[in-house]
Amino acid sequence: MTIREFEVLLSLCKAAPAIQTSQSAQKLAHQLIPYILEAHIQVFVPSPFFRKVEPSPTEALAFHVTAALLSLASQYDNLHEVVSDNIWTFINACSHAADHTVPPHADDEDPNLEDAIRTATIAVSLLGFLDAASAQADFWKAGGRMALLQRFRDILSESFLIAVETAFSTIRNSQSSDRHAREWKRYLRHYSAAGRPLGAILLQRSYMWLLVAGTSLLVTDASLLRGTHILDLLMSGDGAFRPGSPRSPDADYRSLDLYTTVAVDQMNYLEAGEDYLKLGSASQQRLAFAVKSAALISYLNCSLMNEEVADIDVLITWLEETLADPLQMADENLAATVLRSIALVCKISRGYAATASRLLPRFIVQSVPNTRTVAVASKSLAYVLQMLSHDAVITTLYTLGNVLSPGSDRSMTNGTNGDLGADGANALYSNRQSTGSSISLAITGEEETAMVYGNVVQAICGVAAACNDEKITALAQSMLLQKIDKVNSNVDAQIISGAAALALKGGQLEFRSLLKLFSRV
Secondary structure (H helix, E strand, C coil): CCHHHHHHHHHHHHHHHHCCCHHHHHHHHHHHHHHHHCCCCCCCCCCHHHHHCCCCHHHHHHHHHHHHHHHHHHHCHHHHHHHHHHHHHHHHHHHHHHHCCCCCCCCCCCCCHHHHHHHHHHHHHHHHHHHHHHHCHHHCCHHHHHHHHHHHHHHCCHHHHHHHHHHHHHHHHCCCCCHHHHHHHHHHHHHHHCCCCCCHHHHHHHHHHHHHHHHHHHHCCHHHHCCCCHHHHHHHCCCCCCCCCCCCCCCCHHHHHHHHHHHHHHHHHHHHCHHHHHHCCHHHHHHHHHHHHHHHHHHHHHHHHCCCCCCHHHHHHHHHHHHCCHHHHCCHHHHHHHHHHHHHHHHHCHHHHHHHHHHHHHHHHHCCCCHHHHHHHHHHHHHHHCCCCHHHHHHHHHHHHHHHCCCCCCCECCCCCHHHCCCHHHHHHCCCCCCCCCECCCCCCHHHHHHHHHHHHHHHHHHHHHHCCHHHHHHHHHHHHHCCCCCCHHHHHHHHHHHHHHHCCCCHHHHHHHHHHHHHC
16 A cells, blocks of 8 residues: 555545435445455555554554444444444454464574564554444444454464564564564554553453443443543443443343453453563553453443352452552552442442441552542542441541641541540531541651642542532531641641632631631631
8 A cells, every 4th residue: 555545545534424425425435445354464665654654554544444434334324234244354354364373483593574574464453443443332232242352352362462472572673674674663662652562462452442342331321431431430320320220131141251251361361470560661561550450340340230240259359459559559540440440349239338438548548649549539438438327428537637647657546536626527526436447657758748648638628529518528628727737838738728629618607717717827
């Protein structure tokens, strides 16, 4: 393919969603179909302009042609069958090619560079296809999505993934002056620089995105998923499935069993390669964490539909193990998945809410997460607390508030103490009994101290705001104001801004007390 033909093709693909008539859609679809059928074997005429194509011509071709065909067939029913048939023809061709891709034997001194490039082309075209299919997974009905996931599970076999790794390694280490080899070496560097190192784990990440899309469509509508993350939808309850309601007719035992099996297999794969991943690059670790995040979300979706197929205790074990690992929780996306999933598990297993209400504050205090992760943790904690008693909310706020007390670097007790005695917010709940365990807090330096205190103030404000209760807001604000001048000026600054945000949602009395404090400060 020449660069001229490629640019015209991509322009047509990007114009597909704007097609106005069935006749034009049919004409464009028939022009695009031959390109998807050859995407996995397509070669390109040398041109410096191909270097401007992101992320590579092979992936861009597969992604844009697939996306355009799915868009056209979704808009015009008369194209659905022909597009579906040709996409399955492409998948079958890729499957056949993958079956005949065999990694070199260990005693091969000079692996075949031509075979390596052929394998690499198949792998990168599959990347483009999977990402486009994940974005429009609702093109297929439930049975079609299940068949698609099953087929790609077969394609991405262990032997094919080994062949893919070997192919990219062969290209990377090649000393050949061949133009194709040099171009593929450039692709390898470019993908690594973009945080997407080419290899088996990137393929698995894209496959797991398809699994997330498939399982998410069991619990909510595609129109909602296009604008909001599935976990946020489930936490909001807007149009999403609720435990205890009638099951989706698409969530049959066979499909759920396949989806949970894929999720479990991926978790086992990551566990088996844990040592390798720790030695890998930061980009490889991020991809592995993205695979894990997708597996957790998919398993959670299945648990919502049928606890007998997707055992909730298995999910809880995974979540708690991940929560306890600072390396994994340092990844913002995985951390957000784990924290929201812990909250949502409480919807399925109400008895877990008490445990979650202790785990989340401990994470906020002890793990020193970044502010975005603290925001997710606070929202998740508030979600859990809404399933417990009013007392549990108050106890949790006091538990967090005590971190801001002098000497809290030695231990943080879950309960009232001297400076939260009988005045201020505590008077609102005069008969409250505080129970619970203590959270030990070991802080090593001033910078870490400031981060912990800032996180705690953010968490208190986040929980109070999410509860949307005037008394809880008043309690949180009063607690924070009592901590002024107790730690240091940095914490005071955090408290002042946090209390101000709360005052906008609280009562007039609390607002006046805040203004008095401002005047005094």
